[in-house]
Amino acid sequence: MAQACAVSSNYKQLRKGNTELSYIGSERYTFSFTIRDSPAHFVNATSWGNEDYIRSLSDSFRVGECVIIENPLIQRKELEREEKFSPATPSNYKLLLSENHSKVKVCSNYEVDTRLLSLVHLPVKEPGDYYSLADIVANGHNLDGRIISVLAAVRSVGEPKHFTTSDQRQGQRCEVKLYDETESSFAMICWDNESILLAQNWTPRETVIFASDVRINFDKFRNCLIATVISKTIITTNPDIPEANILLNFIRENKEKSLLDDEVDSYLKESINLSTVVDVYTVEQLKLKALKTEGTTDPFYGILFAYISTLNIDDEITKVVQNRCSGCGYTVKEASSICPTCNNNSSDFKRVFPSFDMLVDLTDHTGTLHSCSLTGNVAEETLGCSVNQFLSMTDEQKTTLKWQFLLERSKIYLKFCLSHRARSGLRISVLSCKLADSVEASRNLSGKEKV
Incomplete structure (x- = not known):
């Protein structure tokens, strides 16, 4: 049994992930998340099961909440295959949760180890390991398809847009506009439920995020680069690092200037x-x-x-x-x-x-x-x-x-x-x-x- 803070869910830190449908044998669903119990240690956890169990588990907690995990199976991870789609973690192991033997319990207020709460605002990457928005724009097509980290302020958060795919699966997307001292507007797209829920809680022009491992792509329609939250991404809201504090001071001092109207x-x-x-x-x-x-x-x-x-x-x-x-x-x-x-x-x-x-x-x-x-x-x-x-x-x-x-x-x-x-x-x-x-x-x- 271990107590830890959920920093990601089917995505990296500070996020939960999607449920996915497997067509191998009977229909099975999977749900993955990332937990952390110290600045240097975090690990991925995955659970497989039927739709009711996986959806219930996914809905039982949110990113940033402390959980107690009972009876997980500890397994060595396959680095090359798993870290292609999951957050990179410092551990060589992962947790597997069984519907019959494992249990995830959300900690009540009096059960929470308060030392864990500060981890929510600590990025999983080194503070200097990120691109400014101007760096991304300047690199242009050289960054197309690359996975990088970004430190930026939130300029606006769009409403979630629901859609149906050609094979009748339901989905949604949400566009977040970012900015910093170097660029006035840069788009980041969220596709999964948890990152969209997280984004809805951000206050424009008052929130700074550290998004580790977002994918940069060239958007042909906009004719520019955009960032996309993927299954490797962990987003830290208002990170407790000097670089974020400098950016936060900048957006507060320039808030009136940053309120760019339609004109x-x-x-x-x-x-x-x-x-x-x-x-x-x-x-x-x-x-x-x-x-x-x-x-x-x-x-x-x-x-x-x-x-x-x-x-x-x-x-x-x-x-x-x-x-x-x-x-x-x-x-x-x-x-x-x-x-x-x-x-x-x-x-x-x-x-x-x-x-x-x-x-x-x-x-x-x-x-x-x-x-x-x-x-x-x-x-x-x-x-x-x-x-x-x-x-x-x-x-x-x-x-x-x-x-x-x-x-x-x-x-x-x-x-x-x-x-x-x-x-x-x-x-x-x-x-x-x-x-x-x-x-x-x-x-x-x-x-x-x-x-």
Whole structure:
């Protein structure tokens, strides 16, 4: 019999894992978790059995709780095979739990050895053994498929999304956005129940995590690297290490700056591989889809063949061009042209530069999308001129440029996401807008029934 703290469950420390179905013989389920009773010692435990037993065992405790394990079978582990899918542990042994002979009991408050509780906040890897988010981005494709550790703050936690696989198995996923001193946003995806439950307890912009052994992959849709929680991953919440304390102080001191609103999120480069956006809609279909996705946090994307029906580039210049901070992307409206966020009490002044920032209406035969955001490089590519070239134009030249696009059918890639600042509750951003090929446009006028 031994008392220990559960630091992982079918995943590494601070997490529980999934139940898995085995088709060898009769249906059997397996559940694995990791326990720890000292800073240097932790071990994996696995149990096999029928569905009722495994689900009951999985639901009986959570990561971070202290348990007493009675009558486990101690077995030497096969390092190469087992550590490919399970957390790497310093021990050469593992625990096997039998439904008939073993027992896992959650310790009551008066039974808990208080020395175990501090282990929940102690990473299983060396404190310096991690990548910063900037290191990951800088390495690019070199890290694709690699398993590494990450220390970062939690910027946001998405709602769990449920799905059904092609073989009718139920699953769910949850996207967590991370950030640190070097990067403003980096995605981490959780697929298993326990890591998703753990993530739901994190407070954005107040929580730091040490995620050991996450997998880094290149996401073709986003055209960037993302992290994925896998069966080897152990996540330590608010780790008690100097590096985490430094990061925690940073996010507290910069909390107001880190509250990037929708406008800034749109400006900060969210690189999307447009070739992965294939669903074609009409305006009517897009409005219906927006209603059906109301309440979700994930954006959706689509292609629209439509006219630009409102393009007021010959209006007041402040409605077309805004000054933006090169550091955080905020619109700088002060006459001093100094960003009050980045340059507050700092000698490292960030450059302010002019950027397109306008609203356009898009119309097809089914309706109109009002106040779509056309900004930055996308606006420059659409209009065919830089901001400085535009600013040097006469009013007559701007009007001429405007009529090159009005009432000309375009192929437009759009992003839709919820925004409390938008009047309609939905922010629509133009990702690309080019004059459409007439044959392709006529072939797609009815859109696709993807709503």
